[in-house]
Amino acid sequence: MNQPARTILAAVSALSLASLAMVNLAQAESGLTRQALDANGVPMTLFLPANPPAARLPAVLVAHGFSGNRQLMYGFGYTLAKNGYIAALIDFAGHGASLDRLPDSFADDAQYQKLAANISTARDYLRRHALVDPARVAILGHSMGASAVTRYGSAHDDVPVTIAISLGSFGQQLPADPRRPRNLLILVGAAEFAGFIQGSTAALRAAYPEGTAGQTYGDFAAGTARRLVYVPGVEHISVLFSQHTHSEVVRWLDQAFAFAPSTRQIDLDARIGWVLMLYIAAALGFYALARLLLRKANAPDWPAVRKRWVIATALIAAVTAPVALWLGLAPYKWMPLTVGNYVGMYFLIYGLITGGAWLTLRRRSAPMSTKGTSTRRCVNGRLIAVTLILASYALVTLGLTAHLTWNNFALASERGWVAGVLFLGCLAFFLADEAMVARTSLPARAGLYALTKLIVLVSLTVAVIALGAPGFILLLIPVMVILFAWHGLYAHWLFGLTGRPWPAAVINASVFAWLIAATFAVVQY
Secondary structure, three states, rough: HHHHHHHHHHHOOOOOOOHHHHHHHHOOOOOOEEEEEEEEOOEEEHHHHHOOOOOOEEEEEEEEOOOOHHHHHHHHHHHHHOOEEEEEEEEEOOOOOOOOOOEEEOOOHHHHHHHHHHHHHHHHHHHHHEEEEEEEEEEEEOOOOHHHHHHHHHHOOOOOOOEEEOOOHHHHHOOOOOOOOOOEEEEEEEOOOOHHHEEEEEEHHHHHOOOOOEEEEEEEOOOOOOOEEEEEEOOOOOOHOOOHHHHHHHHHHHHHHOOOOOOOOOOOOOOHHHHHHHHHHHHHHHHHHHHOOOOOOOOOOOOOOHHHHHHHHHHHHHHHHHHHHHOOOOOOOOOOOOOHHHHHHHHHHHHHHHEEEEEEHHHHHHOOOOOOOHHHHHOOHHHHHHHHHHHHHHHHHHHHHHHOOOOOOOOOOOHHHHHHHHHHHHHHHHHHHHHHHOOHHHHHHHHHHHHHHHHHHHHHHHHHHOOOOOOHHHHHHHHHHHHHHHHHHHHHHHHHHHHHOHHHHHHHHHHHHHHHHHHHOOOOO
C-alpha cells in the first residue's frame, strides 16, 4: 500500500472510530443528568437520574485522591445515577478547578482540616438539595480521599455510610468501635502496593480482629456493618475503573439504605472502552494529519551520536538530576505544584546535561548532509506552523478526552503560569533526548528512545526509594510508561517525516507540561 493510500486509510479509520466512540459515549449519558456547579467555593458535579421519583433519594458524596479530581471519579457518578442514586463529585482544595491551595502534607493537621472543611461544605449543600434525603447521604473516597472520608465518618455519627477505596495508613488508626465510621466498606486493588493492602486490612480488623476479606460483619441497622474486598487484577488507579469495584459500592449502598433488592441488575459504567477507542482514533488522526501537512522529500540526515555515548550520557543525567535535587542544589518548591515541581526540575536538569553533552559530541560526528534539502528549509516558517498545529491537535485530543474520564482540561488558578515554566523544563528534556537518539535508521532510533526512557523511569524509582523524592511518583510510573510509548510513536512518525528532532520535542513538551500542570495539587508550603 502506497503512502497516500495509508494516509487516507488512517484518516477514514480515525473519523470512523471517533464517530462510533462519540455516539456510544452520548448514549452512556442517557438516563441521567449532569450538572456542574460551585458549592460555596468547592467545585462540584452532580449526577442525577434523568427522571427522579417524587420521593427523595439517597446520595453519595464522592471524593478523589491526591492529585486526582472529580473527572477521575466520573465512573462512580455514572454508575450511581444510573442505579437511582444522586452522586456529588467534588474537587478538593488544590485540585482540579479549585481556586484554593491545599496545605502541604507536612503542615501538621492543616491538610486534613482543609479536606474536612471541603467535605462539610459539599455535604451540607447536598443534604439541602431538593431531591436528596438528608438522612441518607453516604461519603466515598479514594486514597487521600479515603483517609479523609474515613476520618470524617469516624468523627461524625450522622454519616450513615462510609466507603474507602485504597485506604492507606490511616486504616491502622481506626478505633475499635465498629460504628466509627458507620457501615464501612473497604475496597483495595489486589495489585496495589503493600501499604494500601495493609492499611485496608487493618481498617476491617480494628473492629473485627478475626475478619477476613470477602465477608460482611456486623449489622447495617446498628451501623456496625463492615466489609473488606480485594478487587482482583487492579492497582491504585485502575481500581477506580473496575466494574467489580462499582458493583460492590452499589450493593453496599443498596443494603445500607434498604434501597433495592440484592438480586437487582446493576447498570455499570461502560464508557472506558469507548474512551480508549477515542485515543486510538486520535493517534490515527495524528498520523494522517502529519502526513498531510508534511511532505517527506529528501529530509536531511541528522548527525548520529554513537550509541555508547547516548547511553553513558543518559546514565550520567539520570544520576545527577535526582542527586542535585536531593542535595538542594536545584530548589523546586518555589513552584506551588507539589510532585509536579520535582518532576519539572528533574526534566530540566536532565535536559541541560544531555543537551550540553550533545553539543560537545556532535563535533565528533559526521557533518549534516546537505543532500536534497537544506538545513534552512527544515527550520522555516511552514514547519514551525505545522508543528504548532500538530501540538494543538495532540493537546486537544488528549485533554478533551481526558476531561471525559480522568482529568480537568482547563488550567485553573495558578496552573497556567506553572505550565509555562514546566514547558521549558520539558522542552529541554525532550529536545536533548530527541537529538541524542536521532539517526537515519528509525528502528535503531526507536530502540534508543525506549532505552533512555527506561533509564529515566528507573532513575525516578530509585530517587523515591533512596533519595527522598515524592513517593507519589511511584504511582505515576505506569502512566509515564503509556505516555512515553504513545508520544514516542508520534515522535517516530515526525522524525521520519522531517529528519529533525525539534518538532516532536515541542509537541511532547506541550503535552507533558499540560498534563503535569493539570494533574498535581497546588499546595501552600
